[in-house]
Amino acid sequence: MSRTRWTWARLLGGAAILAVLVWRLGTGPFLDGVRRVDGWSLAAATGIAVLTTACCAWRWSLIARGLGAALPLRAAVPAYYRSQFLNSALPGGVLGDVHRAVRHGRAVGDLSRGLRAVAWERSAGQVVQVLLAVVVLLLLPSPVRSSMPLVAVAVGTGVLALALLGRAHPRGVGTSLRARTVRAAATDLREGLLARRAWPGIVLASVLVVVGHAMTFLIAARAAGSVASTVRMLPLAVLVLLAAGVPTNIAGWGPREGVAAWAFGVAGLGAAQGVATSVVYGVMVLVATLPGAVVLLVASLHRDPPARGAEDPRRWRPTATACPEGAAGG
Structure with a gap:
C-alpha cells in the first residue's frame, strides 16, 4: 500500500469509528462532553501538561544525545509543545512529530539521526506505557483481565528481544539492507536507549508521562459526571490511553x-x-497543548536562518518551517 493510500486509510478509519458511534449513540454524548468541560479541569490539564511535556522533552534530549544529535532541554521543551499542538490539531496525530524530527535533523546536519531520535523517543514511551498498562490490567478488574496473562507473556518476550538486540554486536551479519538495518537498530538501542546514563532517565520520564495522562483522564471522567471509584476507572483509563496512540485517527479522535x-x-x-x-x-x-501554538506564532515572527551541518547543535532553536512532503516519523 502506498504512503498516500495508507494516510487516507488511517483517516477514513478514524472517521468510520466516529460515524458508527454517532449512528449508535447519537450526538448527545459528544455534545454533553463539550458542555461539561469547565475551567478547573482545563487548568488542571494545562498544569499536568507542563510536567508531561517537560518529561517528554527530557526523554527526547537523552535519546538524541546518545545518537550523536545533541539537543538541549531548553530547545526540546518548546519544540515538543509545538509538536503536541500539531498532533492535536492536524489529521493523523503524528505530523507534529515529523516536523520536530525534520527540524532537529536539519539543525544537526543529519536528517536520519533526527528522524531516528524521534522514532525511538516515541517508541520508548510507548513501551513503558504498555508495560505499565499490563501491570494495571493484571492487578485490577477490567474487561480484558482474563486475557492479560497471555498478553503479559507476549509483551515480556518482545521487551526481552529488544533488550537482547540492544546488547548484541551484530558485525558479521552481512551487508544487505536488512543486515544494515539490524546493525543500526542494535547500535541505536545500545547507545541511545540502554546506555547507563540514559535508560534510568528515559524510564522515569516515561512513567511520569503515563501517570500524568492517566490523571488527566480521571479528571475528565469526573468532569463528565462519572462517580466510579479510581480503582474501577483506572483500568478503563489505561485502555483508552492505549487506543489514543493508534495512528488511525483524526487529530486524535476516533x-x-x-x-x-x-x-x-x-x-x-x-x-x-x-x-x-x-x-x-x-x-x-x-x-x-495551546502553548505550542504560541511557539509556532513566535517562531513565525522570528525565523532563524537555514540550519547548516557545521552549526553547533547545542545552539539549535525550534522554528515553524514546514517539513517536506513525504517525510515519515515515529
Whole structure:
C-alpha cells in the first residue's frame, strides 16, 4: 500500500469509528462532553501538561544525545509543545512529530539521526506505557483481565528481544539492507536507549508521562459526571490511553472514543458515558497543548536562518518551517 493510500486509510478509519458511534449513540454524548468541560479541569490539564511535556522533552534530549544529535532541554521543551499542538490539531496525530524530527535533523546536519531520535523517543514511551498498562490490567478488574496473562507473556518476550538486540554486536551479519538495518537498530538501542546514563532517565520520564495522562483522564471522567471509584476507572483509563496512540485517527479522535464506548459499556458504566469522558479528555488535551501554538506564532515572527551541518547543535532553536512532503516519523 502506498504512503498516500495508507494516510487516507488511517483517516477514513478514524472517521468510520466516529460515524458508527454517532449512528449508535447519537450526538448527545459528544455534545454533553463539550458542555461539561469547565475551567478547573482545563487548568488542571494545562498544569499536568507542563510536567508531561517537560518529561517528554527530557526523554527526547537523552535519546538524541546518545545518537550523536545533541539537543538541549531548553530547545526540546518548546519544540515538543509545538509538536503536541500539531498532533492535536492536524489529521493523523503524528505530523507534529515529523516536523520536530525534520527540524532537529536539519539543525544537526543529519536528517536520519533526527528522524531516528524521534522514532525511538516515541517508541520508548510507548513501551513503558504498555508495560505499565499490563501491570494495571493484571492487578485490577477490567474487561480484558482474563486475557492479560497471555498478553503479559507476549509483551515480556518482545521487551526481552529488544533488550537482547540492544546488547548484541551484530558485525558479521552481512551487508544487505536488512543486515544494515539490524546493525543500526542494535547500535541505536545500545547507545541511545540502554546506555547507563540514559535508560534510568528515559524510564522515569516515561512513567511520569503515563501517570500524568492517566490523571488527566480521571479528571475528565469526573468532569463528565462519572462517580466510579479510581480503582474501577483506572483500568478503563489505561485502555483508552492505549487506543489514543493508534495512528488511525483524526487529530486524535476516533479509536479513543471507540474504545472508551466499548470499555465503559462492558464495565457497566454506559457507552455514552465513555464517549462523553473521551470528548472531555480530548478538549482538555487540545487546550493543554495551546502553548505550542504560541511557539509556532513566535517562531513565525522570528525565523532563524537555514540550519547548516557545521552549526553547533547545542545552539539549535525550534522554528515553524514546514517539513517536506513525504517525510515519515515515529
